[in-house]
Amino acid sequence: MNSSADPPLDENGLPVPIIVLVDEHDRQVGLCEKLEAHRQGLLHRAFSVIIKNTAGQILLQKRAAGKYHSPGRWANACCGHPGEGDDVMTAAARRLDEEMGFTCALVPGRRHSYCADVGGGLIENEYVHVFFGRFDGRVIPNPGEASNYVWADGDGLQAMVAANPDRYSAWFRDYLEKFGDEIIAWKPEV
Secondary structure, X not given: OOOOOOOOEOOOOOEOOEEEEEXXXXXXXXXXXXXXXXXXXXXXXXXXXXXXXXXXXXXXXXXXXXXXXXXXXXEEOEEEOOOOOOOHHXXXXXXXXXXXXXXXXXEEEEEEEEEEEEXXXXXXXXXXXXXXXXXXXXXXXXXXXXXXXXXXXXXXXHHHHHHOHHHEOHHHHHHHHHHHHHHHHOOOXX
């Protein structure tokens, strides 16, 4: 029997992810089940990780076919939602390991808000903490999260995404449109 302090469980008996709702200044205003926040398009805290290698290439992952939104689309190395009380950078590093099978030092980049229809009656409305990192080792994607990955050259990436927008996630397209030059120009410490 669950106490009121126990998290709700899904149909498989797994905890339902709870995410942090925020205002336009990233101040917490509540909590919500992740899927419900996406159904209602509620503004919530998120993180996004951009990884580059020493050659300046950007790590892209192809989202797994089983993802509940944006399956099979290319995106940056990883994204996610910190839980209540989580340090956002720590949550981002943990998620990078869970999705792509490696860890590396992360440095904070910008904070960015966007709102996008991601299909299926779902809306991403996020206040995003963007982090950058450098990695040159072996990438081992979690097949439940990513079906493939590539290292993409920064030169021409914006044009490639603009020419084939449906192959890329809404947030990655937004990042490239709003601050793509910053992403491409970021130089990892060697």
